[in-house]
Amino acid sequence: MNIRKGQIEDMAAVLELIQELATFEKEPEAVVVTVADLERDGFGPNPLFHVFVAEVDTEAKNNNNSKEIVGIALYYYRFSTWKGRTIHLEDLIVKESMRGSGLGLALYTEIFKQAQKDKVRRVEWNVLDWNTPAIKFYEKSGAKVLDEWRVVQMDEAGIEAFLNPKKLI
Incomplete structure (x- = not known):
């Protein structure tokens, strides 16, 4: 398993995981965001969000190893009038087949490493x-x-x- 910063070419896999979360939360029709939205809003000079992806090695059909994104932690920066700069963890998603593997904890930990690196005073989520x-x-x-x-x-x-x-x- 590998945790890394998400890249623009990862957004189709990110959207698949967002849809899986919506299904888990019993709102599969609620997702209206598109790959184009994610690409536009997550990259460029002023990204609105950042994402860590968890990937695992998979055996491809041609016997070459490839990587599959099986989890994400999508976050953005906020400002608290009491605390200053904070991180909001919008979603932490692990593919159902990979739950219990430690990927969720690894992504969760990465968010707090980022918070410590950025010297934010709070991480919050729902x-x-x-x-x-x-x-x-x-x-x-x-x-x-x-x-x-x-x-x-x-x-x-x-x-x-x-x-x-x-x-x-």
Whole structure:
């Protein structure tokens, strides 16, 4: 197994893992991001996100060794008025067939190495309340799951309705 920074040519595999996570979270139709979106927004002079990929050697059909991306940790930088620069771990995904292999821990560890390297004061992420194995893992690692905070979101329809309330009449 190898953990490395993701490259633009990895984005098709990254999208496959994002789709696998959406299916796991019971929202397979929710993913609208495309490979082109990932390529545009994750690379260039001002990337909106960064990604670590976990790859393993696979035996190709022609008996040459090749690599397969089987996990990702996608993150971006935020600013906290209390802490300053922070990292938000958007998603940590390991292909279902590779869960329990240590890849998730390796990706998780890489995020904290990056945080330490960047001297950020906090790493934060969300976890679904029904994902008990993940919650237990995070708590065992020393993370605090903040029960008193609620995630707030507004989707495209909500934004439109808020900005143009007369259209609803």
